[in-house]
Amino acid sequence: MGIVARMLTQEHDGIPGYAAHPDGPGSRPGILMVHHAHGVTADYKIDAYRLATLGYNVLAPSLFNMFGIPGTTQIGHGADLQAKHSDPEFLQKIDEAWRYLTGRMNSDPARTACIGHCMGGRLLIPFAADHPQVRAIVLYYPSIRDEPETSHRPRHAFKLAPTLKCASLVFCGGKDYIATPAIQGPLWQSFIASGSPVEWHFFSDANHGFRHPDNEGFQPHYADLAWPLVTDFLQGLTMKEPTVVRLAQTERVSFGPLSHYQLIIGDDEGSTPVRTGIQTAQPGYEAPLHSHPYVEILHILDGAAEAWIEGREDEPIVLEQGDTLAIPPDTPHSFRVRGDRVLRLLGTHASSRRIVAYKDGAQSDARGYRVVD
Known part of the structure; x- marks a missing residue:
């Protein structure tokens, strides 16, 4: 903001x-x-x-x-x-x-x-x-x-x-x-x-x-x-009045050529108790293995995904439209688009700030987003 x-x-x-x-x-x-x-x-x-x-x-x-x-x-x-x-x-x-x-x-x-x-x-x-x-x-x-x-x-x-x-x-x-x-x-x-x-x-x-x-x-x-x-x-x-956020008016943050993210609740100052945003991903997208020091909740709005945690890559969890996955703190995880439909997921970080640790050593910028070359 x-x-x-x-x-x-x-x-x-x-x-x-x-x-x-x-x-x-x-x-x-x-x-x-x-x-x-x-x-x-x-x-x-x-x-x-x-x-x-x-x-x-x-x-x-x-x-x-x-x-x-x-x-x-x-x-x-x-x-x-x-x-x-x-x-x-x-x-x-x-x-x-x-x-x-x-x-x-x-x-x-x-x-x-x-x-x-x-x-x-x-x-x-x-x-x-x-x-x-x-x-x-x-x-x-x-x-x-x-x-x-x-x-x-x-x-x-x-x-x-x-x-x-x-x-x-x-x-x-x-x-x-x-x-x-x-x-x-x-x-x-x-x-x-x-x-x-x-x-x-x-x-x-x-x-x-x-x-x-x-x-x-x-x-x-x-x-x-x-x-x-x-x-x-x-x-x-x-601050008791409802907050209305128009998705069309939010900033698009690139997550690479196949995905982008739009923050809907939260700000750079950390003034909200949680952060919520919508990630849109094209077929072929796979998130880099990463973790957060807090609970993350993923809810599938459209499309389908396969998610897994580190060490259990051969046991992917299939998530269809309407499904929700809660990921414990400090648990390296990833997901990929399943099938040929565009994936839209609602992600909620149980934190006022976005904090990400990438297993491949990639850095995050000041806002908590992966630095994309």
Whole structure:
């Protein structure tokens, strides 16, 4: 699966920031990333790319650029910029970004979630309250303070969180100097009061900003600990729609002059638990003797085949249309087309990646396919 990742500008794209998405047409789940007070720093681009490899359209808009403030990042200026622009102004920009993500980037609104850090996490609470179609929000140490409501920040999270309709994942740190543990307690109660699903992680010695390398509070072990929690949470909520693969639109990989293979489930990143593909072979084709460190299942769609394992070549198993053969791990095996009909078989690898060991010593490429001269 190829990934398209690039910077966006107001002049050329209608919105500034960074976007990453799988290559190719079609509607996909989306992720809107709302940045912290430092702007769209490098780690947002890395995370956007990693999320795109999982099948998401990802947009990290530069809210500060949307206000006409130049610069890729605004490290050290975030507090002044938040003092200059009110929450309603920020929320208007986030809404523009949401419409871009679900419009021009063709993300399915029913499967689109948001991730926010610090300032971004705080702003996503009123945004999600105003946009019940948001599937889920992930908040890293949202910068909630015990402060009165004003025209600049007219709606406090304590009042908004009970109204949320989406699922929430929240990370808090015991050493957070903004949203201190004294604030996190009532904030937790506010989220629970919504009746919507809430997953809450409290790291007792985590700092504010533990996710961001440009932040003084950066703690890489907590950043690494949080990431799989985030991806599991998001995939459980946004990847439940059926996946449709059109065989005519898949890549054909040559297995020599008499056969080709088309992967239908799986990708080069190993993001699926199994790999499934269809191999088409002409009469006269014989697969080289090989093995896999996992179970392989062969199902005959059309034609017929003879299969055997190493040492039992004189005991071939005849497989007709509709037959299925399960091959144990680390068992060298082969098959050939039987008769004069074209063979089409569905092969399933019980692995996220294709791993092949050839008995003749031939090499596999980075995708697990035999290198054919």
